[in-house]
Amino acid sequence: MSETLADVRIRCLEDTDLGHITGIDEKIGGSYRPEVWERRMAYYSRRDPDASVVAESGGRVIGFMFGEIRSGEFGMEEPTGWIEVLGVDPDARGKAIGRQLAESIMDYFRRSGATTVRTMVDAEMVGIERFFESLGFEPASLRPFVKKLSEGA
Amino acid sequence: MTKTHLPAKFHDAVVKWQQTFLPDYDFLIENWDKYFPRDRQFELCAFRELGICNEVECGDAEGEPKRTKAAALHPEQAGHLLGAIRAQASTEFGSIQQHQLTLARAQNEEEQFWILRMMAEELRHGYQMLHLLLDDDWSSVTDASSEDLVEETLSMRTGSHILGAFNVDFDSFVDNAVFCALIDRVGKYQLNMQRVSAYKPMAESMPQMLREEAFHLAAGVVPLRRWMEQAARELPYVSTSDIQKTINKWFPRGLEMFGDERGGGTNVRFGLKPMKNLEAQDLYIEEVGKLVRDLNMRYIRARIPGLDLAQAEQVLNRILADRGTDQGIAWEDLVHLPDRAFFRRRGVPAFELAGWQGESFEDLPSYLEHLRRHLPDAYRASRDFRHYVEQAQKLTGGEVTLREAVSAMPGLRRVGGVCPCSKSVRWVAETPQSGAAAGDSGSAA
Numbered sequence: 001m002s003e004t005l006a007d008v009r010i011r012c013l014e015d016t017d018l019g020h021i022t023g024i025d026e027k028i029g030g031s032y033r034p035e036v037w038e039r040r041m042a043y044y045s046r047r048d049p050d051a052s053v054v055a056e057s058g059g060r061v062i063g064f065m066f067g068e069i070r071s072g073e074f075g076m077e078e079p080t081g082w083i084e085v086l087g088v089d090p091d092a093r094g095k096a097i098g099r100q101l102a103e104s105i106m107d108y109f110r111r112s113g114a115t116t117v118r119t120m121v122d123a124e125m126v127g128i129e130r131f132f133e134s135l136g137f138e139p140a141s142l143r144p145f146v147k148k149l150s151e152g153a
Numbered sequence: 154m155t156k157t158h159l160p161a162k163f164h165d166a167v168v169k170w171q172q173t174f175l176p177d178y179d180f181l182i183e184n185w186d187k188y189f190p191r192d193r194q195f196e197l198c199a200f201r202e203l204g205i206c207n208e209v210e211c212g213d214a215e216g217e218p219k220r221t222k223a224a225a226l227h228p229e230q231a232g233h234l235l236g237a238i239r240a241q242a243s244t245e246f247g248s249i250q251q252h253q254l255t256l257a258r259a260q261n262e263e264e265q266f267w268i269l270r271m272m273a274e275e276l277r278h279g280y281q282m283l284h285l286l287l288d289d290d291w292s293s294v295t296d297a298s299s300e301d302l303v304e305e306t307l308s309m310r311t312g313s314h315i316l317g318a319f320n321v322d323f324d325s326f327v328d329n330a331v332f333c334a335l336i337d338r339v340g341k342y343q344l345n346m347q348r349v350s351a352y353k354p355m356a357e358s359m360p361q362m363l364r365e366e367a368f369h370l371a372a373g374v375v376p377l378r379r380w381m382e383q384a385a386r387e388l389p390y391v392s393t394s395d396i397q398k399t400i401n402k403w404f405p406r407g408l409e410m411f412g413d414e415r416g417g418g419t420n421v422r423f424g425l426k427p428m429k430n431l432e433a434q435d436l437y438i439e440e441v442g443k444l445v446r447d448l449n450m451r452y453i454r455a456r457i458p459g460l461d462l463a464q465a466e467q468v469l470n471r472i473l474a475d476r477g478t479d480q481g482i483a484w485e486d487l488v489h490l491p492d493r494a495f496f497r498r499r500g501v502p503a504f505e506l507a508g509w510q511g512e513s514f515e516d517l518p519s520y521l522e523h524l525r526r527h528l529p530d531a532y533r534a535s536r537d538f539r540h541y542v543e544q545a546q547k548l549t550g551g552e553v554t555l556r557e558a559v560s561a562m563p564g565l566r567r568v569g570g571v572c573p574c575s576k577s578v579r580w581v582a583e584t585p586q587s588g589a590a591a592g593d594s595g596s597a598a
Contacts, residue, residue, distance in 0.1 A: 046368035
């Protein structure tokens with residue numbers, strides 16, 4: 001069972017969160033990539049800023065989750081909430097930050113008329129898979145297929 | 154969400170206005186997919202959110218049903234509301250006129266397109282406010298006809314808008330970026346507060362405007378971050394000093410957009426906003442402080458790539474603590490939040506001789522010399538700055554009172570620069586033009 005932080009506030013993503021989000025990514029992956037996160041944040045903020053949220057504690061962002069509602073893709077006509085980007089500060093793990101973020105974003109999806117929420121997880125990321133299973137996600141019949149586009153292929 | 158168009162003659166008036174003040178609109182639409190693939194195509198219309206709170210959320214009538222008609226409001230309440238809608242409309246159209254001045258000077262095509270999209274969305278926001286004016290009967294609080302209310306808004310120019318920030322000319326693309334980062338941020342606060350409005354049509358208008366406003370902030374902040382990095386790498390484009398001076402130009406005007414620090418209680422009592430002016434202004438200052446810190450972190454990490462996040466934060470904290478130099482980076486190399494009393498012409502600190510870092514000055518000449526060093530050169534050549542200096546001199550010389558000096562500023566003008574009855578330029582044509590929009594279609598978006 002995870003412990004929780006008392007002063008966590010879940011709120012919509014803001015432009016001034018970039019530094020903290022870049023910092024979390026750097027802690028996780030070891031690379032400083034401000035341009036990457038700047039582009040992602042600009043993308044999600046212009047698509048639907050209410051569908052991307054952060055967890056804040058003590059004036060710092062300690063987790064984030066970006067998503068949006070789409071329909072008509074892969075033959076799925078129903079409005080579907082997609083959770084696409086997730087990160088939690090390694091120092092704040094085990095405190096139900098991801099769960100609070102997911103509950104907030106799913107509540108928004110529900111209020112906005114989405115009937116389903118979907119995400120994709122790398123099969124090697126067992127921890128992330130377990131996290132989504134703990135939220136009630138189940139494996140779907142829709143499977144990703146991929147092909148490298150090399151020259152002459 | 155519902156989607157509505159203005160009645161044809163008013164829709165045509167806005168299109169005519171757009172053709173004059175936003176001539177690149179068609180270019181934006183034609184190239185939309187190049188910069189915004191998968192984003193819904195822009196459309197000039199008014200959106201109303203469904204399912205918002207039905208009860209008044211603050212003030213004397215808290216818990217009562219939200220009013221759907223102006224006639225159901227107390228006359229004084231309706232008067233305040235009408236003033237807010239007109240002011241909001243003025244800011245939306247006014248900002249387009251300002252951005253257009255320097256849009257072509259962008260060095261980067263993507264940044265230019267972002268600003269262009271933002272201008273189109275401001276046009277939609279102005280359209281949204283006209284929708285509020287036209288969708289209700291305001292005759293209990295104004296003698297102006299619907300035509301005159303729209304005509305007055307569309308006739309305003311830089312210099313005759315209701316709020317001071319929209320009467321200041323842009324001098325370079327740095328203004329476009331800093332304006333989005335600072336002035337649109339005030340807009341975000343105003344929209345957020347109006348989201349709880351006791352007047353339901355206003356509350357329903359805010360959610361989509363707020364969604365679009367989030368991108369407007371990015372359109373300003375992203376170029377600023379890039380310029381900070383370029384400055385750290387000693388590229389000869391926009392310097393941190395250029396950015397600082399432009400922040401100094403706009404930040405005081407942004408603070409004044411919240412209204413006098415002692416006011417705002419009436420709006421709270423009427424249920425039109427949940428916060429008094431000072432409360433909202435304090436939150437804004439805190440948020441701009443975060444932005445400034447973020448810009449400085451980008452500078453430090455670009456200047457010393459070997460630092461990790463924690464090390465860069467330590468360097469920044471040391472520089473800010475002693476205003477000195479650390480690892481070759483001086484306090485002056487960074488950007489800083491100006492003092493809230495600096496270069497103010499309205500509100501509690503109006504015409505105080507407060508320096509940009511809060512220092513006080515004994516006499517006006519010393520203060521004007523301080524302004525000379527800390528405001529952009531091109532701005533100091535403007536009519537707006539000259540007006541400030543003249544009023545400050547008259548105030549110091551005893552020729553005018555503080556109240557008169559404050560009132561004399563363009564920011565307190567309450568009507569458009571062109572008389573609504575003037576026939577010299579009319580945006581609202583009596584006869585609908587071809588290609589008129591369907592009035593009040595009310596379709597789902």
